């Protein structure tokens with residue numbers, strides 16, 4: 001299983017998505033610090049909202065195999081500048097959250113403009129779309145030869 005770092009503004013649904021991916025019922029829990037768990041790394045929204053803390057996210061990406069930029073379908077702006085995915089040397093995917101709340105296409109356009117080639121759509125309350133994210137993390141086709149050879 002690849003390890004996923006979740007990045008996005010406060011309230012966009014990062015922690016709820018971690019709960020949904022683990023098969024838990026969504027319950028509100030303020031994220032006060034970086035949270036490292038089995039295959040997920042959750043970040044406080046303030047890290048993405050504050051320029052200085054944002055630099056730390058680039059460092060935390062080294063702990064992950066995949067970085068996810070999250071935007072909620074009903075967000076009225078994007079925090080992520082165009083082509084920001086090139087700042088990290090990890091695969092970066094986009095995730096549109098709260099797809100039950102609004103048309104997700106605007107958030108998808110923002111994520112693609114930021115450089116995300118793959119975008120997933122989720123509703124963490126019903127877990128719609130979460131299977132596809134889990135499958136992405138199980139997918140080993142992007143592994144290098146060295147990684148494959150060292151696996152038992």
Ligand SMILES: Nc1nc2c(ncn2[C@@H]2O[C@H](COP(=O)(O)OP(=O)(O)O)[C@@H](O)[C@H]2O)c(=O)[nH]1
Pocket residue numbers: 008009010011012013014015016017026027028029030031045097098099100101122123124125
């Ligand atoms: N309707 C709906 N609400 C959601 C969804 N995901 C998260 N929320 C709600 O959005 C609020 C903020 O979510 P949270 O996961 O704490 O955001 P975070 O700050 O990015 O970790 C909570 O009240 C969640 O219940 C979703 O897919 N649909």
Ligand SMILES: [Mg+2]
Pocket residue numbers: 014015016029030031042043044045
């Ligand atoms: Mg949170």
